[in-house]
Amino acid sequence: MKNRAMLIxxxxxxxxxxxxALLGVEVKAYKTQTLIYYDWIVDxxxxxxENPMFYKNIMATALEVTHVFYLQDATSDKVTFPPGFTMGIPKIPIGVITKSDHTKAKIAESIERIRSxxxxxxxxxxxxxxxxxxxxLKNLVQFNDMDSIKKYVHDSEDEKLLFSDSFTVN
Ligand SMILES: Nc1nc2c(ncn2[C@@H]2O[C@H](COP(=O)(O)OP(=O)(O)O)[C@@H](O)[C@H]2O)c(=O)[nH]1
Ligand SMILES: [Mg+2]
Structure with missing residues (x-):
């Protein structure tokens, strides 16, 4: 399967x-009522x-992708995903904090939210x-295992790129 990411x-x-931004083209902006498939992205x-009734749709769509982007809006106080949500989706998880440029962005809080x-x-x-x-994000989707991703994160030495690891005590 070609590497593809689903955005949720x-x-x-x-x-x-x-x-x-990822595709570098202006795709039509409208309220997405259904799944939209682009080149390597599923919006x-x-x-x-937002509605647990649709979690089964997330699961079904996940079968078609290699990676899942979990978006956390830095300007929102809403808790978007239940804790441990990624555990139920057997695809490579990537946490994405959006709108970091916004004057109302709360970066530290968003990091804590997405870490959970x-x-x-x-x-x-x-x-x-x-x-x-x-x-x-484009680079991360090229990796097919978490060890390579972890190495990429460490080698990047970019404070805007973190690795969440709540399993290893160090
Ligand atoms: N400041 C800022 N606003 C953003 C950014 N990304 C999205 N927005 C705004 O957030 C709103 C919702 O964006 P949209 O992409 O439609 O959200 P969706 O419902 O998740 O598809 C729009 O008004 C966007 O202009 C960003 O990186 N920075
Ligand atoms: Mg949309």
Whole structure:
């Protein structure tokens, strides 16, 4: 299977804007009511994440991808994903904090939130508007195992790229 990422996150978290930034093209901006397949990205409706009734849709769509981007809006106080949510989805998890450029962005709080969702995996602080962290996301999707991802994160020495590891005590 070609490496592909599914984007999940609340309504307004920035999924469609991030899709544009990742693809480097302006795809039509509208409220995504259904799954939209682009080249290597699957954009999902925010309802999938906000309503547990749709979790089965997330599971089904996950079968078609290699990576899942879990979006946490830095400007939102909403708890988007239940703790440990990534454990139920057997695909490489990547935490994405969106809107880091925003004046109301709460980065530290967002990192803590996404850490509780991603027990073991990378977290990227991004801004689709200012093109921050976008390159890291593209690079991360090329890796097929977490050891390579962990090495990439450490070698990058970028404070906007973290690795969440709640399993290893050190
Ligand atoms: N400041 C800022 N605003 C953003 C960013 N990404 C998205 N937004 C805004 O957040 C709103 C929701 O974005 P959208 O991509 O439609 O969210 P979606 O519902 O998850 O697809 C829009 O008004 C975007 O302009 C960002 O990186 N920075
Ligand atoms: Mg959208």
């Amino acid at each position: 996150g609340a309504i307004g978290a920035g999924k469609s804007t991030l899709t544009n 999902t409706p925010g309802e999938y994440t 969702v991603i027990s073991y995996g990378p977290i990227v602080i991004t801004s689709s508007v200012e093109n921050i962290g976008i390159e890291h």
